[in-house]
Amino acid sequence: MSAVLLFWSVLIAQLLIVMAMGLAVFRLIRGPRAQDRILAIDTVYVNAMLLLVTLGIRTGSVLYFEAALVIGLLGFVATLALAKFLMRGEVIE
Template sequence: MTPILLWALRAALFLLAVAMLCALFRLLVGPSAQDRVMGLDCLYINGMLTMLVLGILYTSSVYFEAAMLIALFGFVGSTALAKFILRGEVIE
């Protein structure tokens, strides 16, 4: 692995950690339920991207599988939350 790629991956991990902190702040302090759902969406997307960067950094396919699971559960969770906010119930 070249030093430039190693530096770029570490910088990406740092910036993703900062983005996760910003999303966590929006999740906890958000003035409305929609802001909190958007903070949660941003948090799981940043978590998924962190797993992908770690998979590239450590050259392991386990991180890619974990990123796929995070994406799947995050999508299902955000869809359920959006439906709950709109209708007040998840299951009809």
């Protein structure tokens, strides 16, 4: 009973998150300006992190947690560098 319930709720949650990622990718392609695209990239990173956490629940393995943490870190650094680039025109001054 609980296995069936969890199977379906995890599946639906993953579909919802993937839809959210799709919308963010749409904004990434559409723009219109660079800051919109960077915001979209940041959202895609956060959604990928949440997707990995749900994947961990689906497989019952705690390994995905570390992958989620790494994706979160990479997203943070990437967005920071891109925003800095937008501000100054170069990342390393």
